Every structure is written in structure tokens, then in C-alpha cells.
Amino acid sequence: MTLLLASPDVSEETIDSVAARRIAAEARDRVRFEEEALGLSDQVYRVARRLVSSKEEAEDLVQDTYARAFRSWRSYTPGTNLRAWLLRILTNLNIDRGRRSQRAPDTQPLEEGDYFLYNKLEETTADGNQDEERVVERLSQDSIVEALAAVPHNFRDVIVLVDIGDFTYADAAQILDIPVGTVMSRLHRGRRILKSELATSAVGGGD
């Protein structure tokens, strides 16, 4: 800019037009960012809905996430995973809101083994030889939603990100700011807790 000012050939108008072009380019980048982010809102909401317990909370959280994302869009690096970037904002906001009161330690009482739910479902099926798909479909939608909500937050977060959000372990680790190994161990444990919840709520009543 100093060079431009020093040059006798460069008029005020040219300087203005350089600035104008820069502003226009930035506006274009911002519009592109906002449109791209909005295009991901269904996916962001899907994850948010299962991270918190009510529809209203999820809606507030998504709205605050987009407000913050649009304010700080310059800190997003184009070409990186925008969905993960948005979810990172969302999970941080969720923590800030103090919705972590139920946070459970990584050590939980020992749950039933991985095969417990399967055996339980198969046991209660009249025809013990049904295929796996049919067996799974004995679980009601309500019981699954309830069972997932009953999994403690830090285990549920990774399940929601990986199983529902379809994030890789590495993305989930970055979003939650925990090591990949912790993602894996929480997933393993969280899924066991989920299955044990399912076994009790869905079929445990005993029919």
C-alpha cells in the first residue's frame, strides 16, 4: 500500500478500487461459507438432537452454533471438514451451557458382555432361528431413544458422533478434544452400556 501511495501514477480511485475488490472478494467467500454451512444444517441438527435431551435444547444449540460460526467464519480453514468444525463449536457451546452435570467417570460398573442383548432378544423370539435383522427389529423406536438418552454424556457423545454423525474416530477426537484412544474406549464401553440399557428397557421386563 505504501508503494501504491508513493507512485505518482496511482490515483485515489485506484486505491479505492483495490480496497473495493478486496471487500467484494471477502464478501463472496463469506457468502460461500454461509451457504455451505447452511447446507449441512440437517446433519448438524441430527447429531445435536441426540447430544441433548430435548428438541428445544437441540434447536437452541444449533441456532447458537450457526450464529457463532457466522461470526467467526474467518477462523475456518477452507478445504477442511466444515461439518466437524461446526460440531466442534456445537459441543463447546454445549459444555459452556453446563449441560455436563451428568458427566460420568470413564469407569462404570461392569456391564453385561457384548452378546447379552443378542442372546436376550433371541431368547424372547418364538422362532429362535430368525435372522439378525428381524431380531433387531423387535426393539421399539421409543426404547432405543430412551436407551440412548440413558447412556452417560461422555459415552453418548462419541456414539452419537460416530454412529449417527458418521464421523471417523479422528474427527470425533478432534471435535471432543480427546485422544483417539479415548474415543475408541468410550465407544466400546458406551455401546456396551447402550446394549445393556436396550436389553433391560426393551426386553428385560420379560414377556
Add this chain to the structure above:
Amino acid sequence: MGEPQIDLCLKCEELLQPYLDRELNAEELLEAERHLDECGFCRKRYRFEEHLRKYVRQVVDEPMDPALKARLAALRTPLV
């Protein structure tokens, strides 16, 4: 159900999760698939886990309210 080979099945249990999450490297993938070919016990569990995850994902899905989508669109920076 075939006779489970305990050592391998423990190994398999360890590989089950990353296998379903598509996070195994080529060598581990081969190991997991070779074992699945041989062990009916594990094969059944893998299929169950696979269906369970697909099913959970399907039933917990709750579409976003169009009103929220409109509110999000309204957050965009106005074009001058």
C-alpha cells in the same frame, strides 16, 4: 452355531468395533475377514451388530423443523 475358537474370538471382539466402523488397516481387515469366514459364531454377532447400528441410526433420526432452517438462514450476513 459353530464351536467358537476362544482365542480368536477374543481377538475378533477387539477387531469387531473398528471393523464395523471401517477403521481397520488393510492387514487387520484381512485378519478380521479371514476369521469371519471361518467362525459362524462371530459372523452372527457381526451381522447383529451391523443391523443394530443401522437400525438405531434409522429410528433415532428426527428431521429438523423447517422453522429452524428458516431461522438459521436469517442469521446470514445481509448482502449490501
